[in-house]
Amino acid sequence: MGEHFGTxxxxxxxxxxxxxxxNNTVDTIPPAHFIAGACVIDASAEVAKNPDFVLTSEYIQNWEKEHGDLEKGAWVLFRTDWHKRPFDGSFLNVGEDGLNHTPGPNKEAVEYMISKDVLGFGVETINTDAGMSFTWEMQLxxxxxxxxxxxxxxxCLANLDQLPPKGATIVAAPLKIEEGSGSPLRVFAIV
Structure with a gap:
């Protein structure tokens, strides 16, 4: 099994x-980084209508107006209900153009999350980037x-629909692969 397979x-x-x-490899990341709060941004209704939905900084800021600021050191988890698709062609959602038609953030949304000093970004799809980001000025x-x-x-997260917008704690501990760029893992939430 490869480092970047499944969840x-x-x-x-x-x-x-x-x-x-x-500390940029999975074996050198401080273990304290494997347990963090979660901010769950729900765009499942939008993604049901448009699989190419783009998460923007404006969308995040509107979420913050309702739920409070993104928390420093927290995971931002992008709920799209993509995990409900079978793990086959519909999960990858490759179009006739050869691109994955999957949701993801634009550059400004990513910059905004970084400005809030979040721990990272999690998705239910195969890629933290939108499938169409290969066509953008800044790819991926x-x-x-x-x-x-x-x-x-x-x-490839699942069951984000079972988490509140705020208040859950996420445990996401990768295997300690020497000089690993990633790792399969089991992610769970304490609510």
């Missing part, structure tokens, strides 16, 4: 922009900017 953790070294950070902004800021990623 998995991305360490900063997973992307070239994170290669020069201290979540990978590029989050890992460049020494932050983490979680992919």
């Amino acid at each position: 998995h953790f991305d360490a900063p070294i997973h992307w070239v922009t994170g290669k020069d950070h201290k 902004p979540c990978h590029t900017l989050m890992h460049g800021a020494g932050k983490y990623g979680l992919q």
Whole structure:
């Protein structure tokens, strides 16, 4: 099994922009980073209508007006209900254009989350970036900017619909793979 398969953790070294950070591999990340609060941003209704939904900083700020600020050191978890799709072609959702049509954040949303000093960004899809981000001026902004800021990623999460917008604690401890850029893991919440 590869490091980036199934539900998995991305360490900063997973992307070239994170290669020069201290403690950038799964075996060097402080264990205290594996337990953190969660801010769950629900865009499931929007994604049901448009699988290419883009999470914007404005959407996050509107969420904050209702639930309070993103918390420093917390995971931002993007609820889309994508985990309800079978793990087959509909999960990858590849279009005739050859691109994955999956939701994700734009550059400004990622920059906003980084400005709030979150721990990282987690999604129910195969990629922390929107599938269409390959066509954007800055391709893969979540990978590029989050890992460049020494932050983490979680992919293929499930059951975010069972979490409150705030108040849950997430345990996401990757395997201690020597110099690993990522790791499969089991993520669970304490509510």
